[in-house]
Amino acid sequence: MDIIGLGYMGFEATDLDAWRDYGPAVMGFAIGQNPEGDPDSLYFRMDDRRHRLAFHPGKVDRLAYLGWEAKGRMEFKAACRKFTDAGVDFTVGDAELCEKRGVKELIRFFDPVGFRHELFYGQKWLPDSFVPGRRHGGYLAGRRGLGHVVLMTPEFPPELEDFLINIMGFHWYGSGAGKGKTGFFRSRLNTFTSHDIAYGHAPGRMGIQHVGLFVGSLRDVGETYDIVKKRELQMMMTLGQHSQDPHISFYHFNPSGFAFECIAESEPWHDDGFELNPEKMSVWGHELVGPILGPSVKTPEEVGDPEFKAKKG
Numbered sequence: 001m002d003i004i005g006l007g008y009m010g011f012e013a014t015d016l017d018a019w020r021d022y023g024p025a026v027m028g029f030a031i032g033q034n035p036e037g038d039p040d041s042l043y044f045r046m047d048d049r050r051h052r053l054a055f056h057p058g059k060v061d062r063l064a065y066l067g068w069e070a071k072g073r074m075e076f077k078a079a080c081r082k083f084t085d086a087g088v089d090f091t092v093g094d095a096e097l098c099e100k101r102g103v104k105e106l107i108r109f110f111d112p113v114g115f116r117h118e119l120f121y122g123q124k125w126l127p128d129s130f131v132p133g134r135r136h137g138g139y140l141a142g143r144r145g146l147g148h149v150v151l152m153t154p155e156f157p158p159e160l161e162d163f164l165i166n167i168m169g170f171h172w173y174g175s176g177a178g179k180g181k182t183g184f185f186r187s188r189l190n191t192f193t194s195h196d197i198a199y200g201h202a203p204g205r206m207g208i209q210h211v212g213l214f215v216g217s218l219r220d221v222g223e224t225y226d227i228v229k230k231r232e233l234q235m236m237m238t239l240g241q242h243s244q245d246p247h248i249s250f251y252h253f254n255p256s257g258f259a260f261e262c263i264a265e266s267e268p269w270h271d272d273g274f275e276l277n278p279e280k281m282s283v284w285g286h287e288l289v290g291p292i293l294g295p296s297v298k299t300p301e302e303v304g305d306p307e308f309k310a311k312k313g
């Protein structure tokens with residue numbers, strides 16, 4: 001499947017007012033225009049796309065959907081055929097949903113462990129239209145997607161890897177240096193970063209562990225770090241440099257209780273040509289100063305998708 005990366009992400013959130021303040025002031029996001037028929041959600045821009053992150057009012061903070069970007073119409077059609085041939089259930093987004101997402105066409109489906117995904121192409125865009133919420137050098141989100149997400153899954157069956165590798169066409173990147181069963185994956189057309197998505201096995205738990213966002217310069221990581229400290233926001237890991245990726249980053253918790261990893265690359269990512277098996281997660285820094293799983297990681301009963309639960313019976 002010719003997927004570029006994560007084009008957009010959607011969340012349900014309990015405190016949109018907190019996000020409305022935090023997004024621009026801490027992360028430098030711009031507040032996007034609400035699409036017609038959706039006055040209550042909060043849309044954030046990170047670049048010249050109409051939006052990258054959407055927060056919808058909800059009773060619990062949870063991931064609502066991951067939007068994967070097909071390169072274009074032909075690649076999207078080929079992906080739909082692949083789903084049909086493989087017997088993967090999907091629904092076609094109607095005109096109203098496409099307008100909300102700002103895309104040409106989309107389909108919706110679940111992965112084998114119950115996270116909802118969407119596949120789309122052609123998201124609305126306007127060159128040189130992004131004005132950050134505060135001084136900020138901007139996010140790297142074009143050809144590589146908006147960043148990466150690490151999910152905690154209550155089950156890690158073989159069907160999950162089969163789905164990611166053989167249906168979605170993702171590259172297997174490795175297990176990382178974390179404890180327990182984890183898998184890191186990269187979409188087929190992504191040659192810019194090591195992984196777009198990772199799943200960590202957390203029996204009885206489900207949710208987002210963190211979302212990694214790439215900024216253009218180390219200054220943007222440093223200035224965000226200063227703002228996070230000044231506001232006394234809960235930090236997860238201090239500034240540090242990863243061993244498996246050329247990433248200098250830190251992790252802090254956002255108003256929905258999952259972490260943002262704010263990342264600057266120390267050098268462009270390149271495929272090492274062999275599977276990495278790091279001695280440790282980071283070469284310096286990244287001191288764990290908060291919980292590794294935030295409050296948004298809950299039980300599947302609390303944060304699981306109601307439609308998936310109904311389907312599973």
Ligand SMILES: [Fe+2]
Binds near residue numbers: 148150210211261
């Ligand atoms: Fe990360």
